[in-house]
Amino acid sequence: MWSYIGKRIVQMFITLLLFQIATYILIDLQPGDVTDLLIGNPDITAAERARIAADLGLDGPLPSRIWTYLTNFYTGNLGVSMQQYPRPVSEILMTRLPRTFTLFMAATILSFWLGYIAGKFLAWKRGGAWEYASTITGVTLFTIFTPLLAYILLWLFARQLDSWISDTFGIDFDLPISKFNTPSLWRRAPYDTNTVFSWMNWNFFAIVMIILIALIVSNYIPRRYRPALRIGSVVLSIGGSLIWWAFISGVGLYAWDIVKHLFLPILTLTLISFGGNMLLTRTSMLETLREDYIETARAKGLPEGVIRNRHAARNAVLPVWTALVFSLSNTISGGIITETVFSWPGIGATLVQSVSVSDFAVAMGALTLIGIMTLIGHLIVDIGYVFLDPRIRIH
Amino acid sequence: MTNSSSNRSNGGSSVWQARWALFRKSAAANWALFAENPVGLIGLGIILFFLLLVILHPILLNTVWDPNVYNPINGFDPQSPVNPAPPSARHLLGTAPQGQDILSQLMFSARNEFILAVLAATVTVTMTTTLGAIAAYYGGVIDNVIMRIVDLVIMVPALSILIVVSGLFELSIVQLALVIGLISAFGASTVVIKSQALSIKVKPYIEAARVAGGGDFHIIFRHLLPNLMPIALLYMMFSVTGAIFSEAVLAFLGLLEVDMSWGIMLNTTRNLGFILDFSNRWYLIFPAGLSITLLSSAFYLVGRALDEIVNPRLRQR
Numbered sequence: 001m002w003s004y005i006g007k008r009i010v011q012m013f014i015t016l017l018l019f020q021i022a023t024y025i026l027i028d029l030q031p032g033d034v035t036d037l038l039i040g041n042p043d044i045t046a047a048e049r050a051r052i053a054a055d056l057g058l059d060g061p062l063p064s065r066i067w068t069y070l071t072n073f074y075t076g077n078l079g080v081s082m083q084q085y086p087r088p089v090s091e092i093l094m095t096r097l098p099r100t101f102t103l104f105m106a107a108t109i110l111s112f113w114l115g116y117i118a119g120k121f122l123a124w125k126r127g128g129a130w131e132y133a134s135t136i137t138g139v140t141l142f143t144i145f146t147p148l149l150a151y152i153l154l155w156l157f158a159r160q161l162d163s164w165i166s167d168t169f170g171i172d173f174d175l176p177i178s179k180f181n182t183p184s185l186w187r188r189a190p191y192d193t194n195t196v197f198s199w200m201n202w203n204f205f206a207i208v209m210i211i212l213i214a215l216i217v218s219n220y221i222p223r224r225y226r227p228a229l230r231i232g233s234v235v236l237s238i239g240g241s242l243i244w245w246a247f248i249s250g251v252g253l254y255a256w257d258i259v260k261h262l263f264l265p266i267l268t269l270t271l272i273s274f275g276g277n278m279l280l281t282r283t284s285m286l287e288t289l290r291e292d293y294i295e296t297a298r299a300k301g302l303p304e305g306v307i308r309n310r311h312a313a314r315n316a317v318l319p320v321w322t323a324l325v326f327s328l329s330n331t332i333s334g335g336i337i338t339e340t341v342f343s344w345p346g347i348g349a350t351l352v353q354s355v356s357v358s359d360f361a362v363a364m365g366a367l368t369l370i371g372i373m374t375l376i377g378h379l380i381v382d383i384g385y386v387f388l389d390p391r392i393r394i395h
Numbered sequence: 396m397t398n399s400s401s402n403r404s405n406g407g408s409s410v411w412q413a414r415w416a417l418f419r420k421s422a423a424a425n426w427a428l429f430a431e432n433p434v435g436l437i438g439l440g441i442i443l444f445f446l447l448l449v450i451l452h453p454i455l456l457n458t459v460w461d462p463n464v465y466n467p468i469n470g471f472d473p474q475s476p477v478n479p480a481p482p483s484a485r486h487l488l489g490t491a492p493q494g495q496d497i498l499s500q501l502m503f504s505a506r507n508e509f510i511l512a513v514l515a516a517t518v519t520v521t522m523t524t525t526l527g528a529i530a531a532y533y534g535g536v537i538d539n540v541i542m543r544i545v546d547l548v549i550m551v552p553a554l555s556i557l558i559v560v561s562g563l564f565e566l567s568i569v570q571l572a573l574v575i576g577l578i579s580a581f582g583a584s585t586v587v588i589k590s591q592a593l594s595i596k597v598k599p600y601i602e603a604a605r606v607a608g609g610g611d612f613h614i615i616f617r618h619l620l621p622n623l624m625p626i627a628l629l630y631m632m633f634s635v636t637g638a639i640f641s642e643a644v645l646a647f648l649g650l651l652e653v654d655m656s657w658g659i660m661l662n663t664t665r666n667l668g669f670i671l672d673f674s675n676r677w678y679l680i681f682p683a684g685l686s687i688t689l690l691s692s693a694f695y696l697v698g699r700a701l702d703e704i705v706n707p708r709l710r711q712r
Contacts, residue, residue: 018547023559030563135434143636143692147647147661148684155673177671326549326583333554337644351555352648355562363559370555378550 001386008382012375019371020073024066027360033058073368079361083354089365093347095194097369099180100346102201103262104335104373107269108328115274116320119281120313123289134278141275146334150268150341157264176261178343181254189254196254203241210237265342272334273327280323285316318389321381328377332370347373428704435700441693445505445686452502460499467503468654470495479669479679489678491660492667501682504656508639508690511572515638516631518576519584524627526580527588528619531596532611541585548581557641561650568653571645575638584630588623595622625705632698639691657683 034056035049044052053059057068072078078089122134141149158175166172176182181193189196214233218226246252288294289312297307336348343349347366354362429435456462464472471494474485478494488497530538553575560566560574595601596619604614645651646658649666653659660683661670669676 015547015550018543019551022547026559027563139692139695140688143640143688143695145640145643145684145687145691147644148680148688151670151680151684155671159671329549329552332552336552336554336558337648340648348555352558352650355558356648356650358562360563363562367555367559371551374550374552 004386005383008379012379016372016375017070020070020368021066023364023367023371024069025062027364028062028065078365081354081359081362083357083359083362089361092350092362093365093369096346096350098194098198098201099344100335100339100348101373102197103265103269103339103344103346104331104377106262106266107273107335108324108331108377110266110270111273111277111331112320112324114270115277116281116313116317118274118278119320120285120308120316122278123282123285123312123316124308126286134282138275138279138282141271142279146268146272146337147341149271150264150338153264153268153271154342157267173260175263180258180261180345182257182261185257186254189251191251191254193254193258196251197258199249199251200255200258203245207237207241261344265338265344268338268342269331269334272338273331276323276327276330277320280320281316284319285312288312288316291315318385321385321388324381325378328381329374332374332377336370425704429700432700432703434696438693438696438700441689442697445690445693446509448502449506449509452499452506455502456499460496465496465499467495467500469493470499472496479676481675482678488682491679492663492669497660497678497682500655500660501657501686504660504683505686505690507568507653507656508642511568511575511642512635512638512694514569514572515576515579516635518573519579519634520627520631522577522580523582523585523588523630524620524623527585528592528615528623530585530589531592532615532619538589542589545581545585548578549583549586553578553582553637554641554644557645558648558650561645565652568642568656571642571651571653572638575641576634579634579637582634584627584634588626588630591626592619592623595619625701629698629701629705632694632701635694636691636698639687639694643687643691657687 033053035053035058038044038049038052050059057065060068076090078093080086080088081092084092118134122130125131154177158177162173162175186193211233214229218229221229245255249255294307294311297311302311332348335346336351338344339346339349340352347369351363351366351370354360354366456465462470464470472485472490475483475490475494478490479492480486480490482489486496486498488501491497491500526541530541556578557574561571564570566574601614601618604618609617642651642656643658643661646653646656647661647665649662651658661680664670664676664679664683669679673680
C-alpha cells in the first residue's frame with residue numbers, strides 16, 4: 001500500500017511539471033512580451049528595450065525560459081504582481097490560499113456527507129413523490145447557473161431572512177453580502193484577519209481529530225460506554241471551542257465576523273456539489289440493493305437499518321468516492337465562481353481578477369496553485385479509496 | 396454490358412434501401428425507448444422551444460419588430476426613454492439598462508448558444524471517438540501518450556484554463572467553441588470511450604475484417620467508430636451542457652468579447668448593481684439566468700435519457 005501511495009505521489013509530481021510547462025507555453029503563445037509595454041515610452045530606445053528583455057531572460061530559447069520559470073517557482077519566486085507592484089506574487093497568494101482551502105474542504109466534505117445521507121434514504125424510499133422531488137432538486141442543483149444560485153441565496157439569506165429575523169426577533173445578524181471581513185470592525189482588532197482565521201482552522205482541525213480518535217477508540221471499549229464516548233467527544237470538543245472563542249480568546253467578535261462572511265460561500269458551494277453527489281449515491285445504492293447479499297441479509301431477518309447502513313450503503317459509497325475525482329474539479333470551478341460572486345478574496349477570485357487586468361504573473365501563480373490543490377485532492381481520494389476498498393489494499 | 400451495370404446499380408440501391416430500412420427500424424425502436432422516459436422528452440421539449448426562438452427572431456425582426464427599436468445589441472425605443480423598464484405590451488420582457496428589448500436579446504443569444512453548442516460538441520465527439528479508438532486499437536506508446544494528456548486535462552479544472560485563455564486571447568464564439576471542444580475532447584469521456592473501444596476491439600467481426608484484409612485505417616473508421624457512436628452521442632450531450640455553462644460563466648465574468656449572450660446580459664445587470672433587486676428588476680436577472688439553466692439542463696436531461704438507451708443495464712430497475 002505504501003508503495004502504491006509513493007508511486008501516486010511521483011506520478012502527481014510529474015503531472016504537475018507537465019502542467020506547469022503546458023501553462024508556460026500557453027502564456028508564451030501570446031504575441032509580444034512585457035517590454036512591449038515600454039514601446040510608447042520615448043525615453044526608452046529599442047536597444048534599451050532589448051537590454052531589459054535580456055535582463056529578464058526573455059531572449060533565450062523556449063526550453064531555457066521554461067527551466068528558469070520552473071527553478072524560480074520551486075525556489076519560491078513567483079515573480080511580482082504588475083497590478084500591486086512590487087508586491088511578490090507568492091505573498092499575495094499565500095494570504096489567500098488558506099481561505100480557498102477552507103472553503104473547498106468545507107464544501108467538499110459537507111456536500112459529500114449530506115449527499116451520501118440524502119441519497120441513501122432516497123434510494124431506500126424509492127418511488128412516489130420523494131423520487132420526483134429529489135430528482136428535480138438534484139438535477140436543478142447540478143445544472144443551475146452557479147452565479148444565479150449564489151445570487152438567489154444572497155437575496156434569500158442576506159436580504160429577506162436577515163430583515164425578517166431582525167423585524168420579528170430584534171436580533172440583527174447583519175449577514176454580509178461580500179468580502180472576507182468588515183474593515184470598520186477590524187480596524188481596532190489586536191490581530192489581523194489571517195491570524196484569527198488560521199486559529200479557527202487549527203481549532204476546526206483539532207475538533208475533527210478529537211472526534212475521529214474518539215470514534216476509533218470507541219470501537220475497542222465495552223459496548224455500553226460507546227455512546228457516552230462518542231457523544232461526549234463531540235459535545236466537549238465543540239462546546240469547549242465555542243466557550244474558548246466566546247469568553248477566553250478575546251477575539252470572539254472578530255471570529256464571528258469571519259464566520260458570517262464564510263457562511264454563504266460555503267453554503268453555495270456545498271449546494272452545487274450536493275446535487276451530483278446525492279443523485280450518484282442514489283443510483284449506486286439502487287444498484288447495490290439488487291445484489292444477492294442484500295437478499296441474503298433480508299432472508300437472515302436483519303433489521304432494515306442494518307441492511308441499509310451496513311450492507312448496502314458501505315458498498316454503494318465506492319462509486320461515489322471514485323466520482324469525487326471528477327467532481328473535485330467541478331467544485332473548484334464552482335469555487336472560482338462563488339468567490340467572484342461574493343467578492344471573497346481567495347485564489348479563484350484572484351485568478352479572475354488578475355486575468356481581467358492582464359496581471360499574468362499572479363494569474364499563473366493562481367492557476368498553478370489551483371492545479372496543485374486539485375492534484376492533492378486526487379491523491380487524497382486515491383488514498384481514501386485504499387482504505388474504503390480492502391480489495392485494493394491486498395493487491 | 397448494360398445488363399451487368401444495371402444489375403450493379405440495382406444491387407447498390409437495394410443495399411441502400413436495406414440500410415435505410417434498418418436505420419428506420421432502429422431509429423423507431425430507439426425513439427420508442429426514448430419516448431418512454433418523460434425526462435428525455437422534457438429535455439427535448441426545452442431544446443425545441445429554444446430552437447423555435449432562434450428561428451422566430453429574424454422573422455420577427457423582418458416583419459413585426461422595427462429593427463432600430465428591437466436590435467438586440469444597440470436597439471433603443473424612443474417611446475420608453477427610461478431604462479431599464481418593466482415588461483409592457485411593447486416589450487414583453489421589459490428593456491435592458493441600455494434600452495434594448497430583453498426578449499429580442501434573449502432570442503438573439505439563443506442562436507449564439509446553439510452555434511457554440513453544436514460546434515463544441517462536434518469537435519469533442521469527433522476527437523474523443525478518434526482518440527479513444529486509436530488509443531484502444533494501437534495501444535502501447537500511442538495509448539500512453541494520449542492517456543497521459545487526458546490525465547493532465549482531467550486534473551485541471553477546465554474553467555480555470557478557459558479563464559486564462561480568454562484573458563490571453565480575444566476569443567470569438569467560434570474560437571471559444573473550438574477551445575472548449577478541444578479541452579473536453581481530452582476529458583473523462585475519452586477514458587470511457589477508450590474502454591468501450593477496447594471491448595469492441597476483441598469482437599469476432601474485427602478479427603474477420605482483419606482476416607479479410609482490412610487495413611488499420613479501414614478497421615478503425617468502418618468498424619470501430621460506428622460502434623462507438625451511441626456512447627459518443629451520449630457524451631456529446633454532456634459536453635454541450637459544459638460548453639453552454641462555460642460560455643455563460645466567462646461572459647458573466649466579463650472575459651468574453653461577444654456581441655450578445657445570456658452571460659453578457661447578466662454581466663451588465665451585475666455591473667450596474669441591479670443583480671440583487673429581485674422584486675423590482677427580476678426581468679434583468681431571471682430571463683437570462685433561467686435560459687442558461689434551462690438550456691444546459693435540457694441537454695443534460697436528454698443525455699440522461701440517452702444513457703438509458705445506450706446502457707441497457709440502467710433500464711427500468
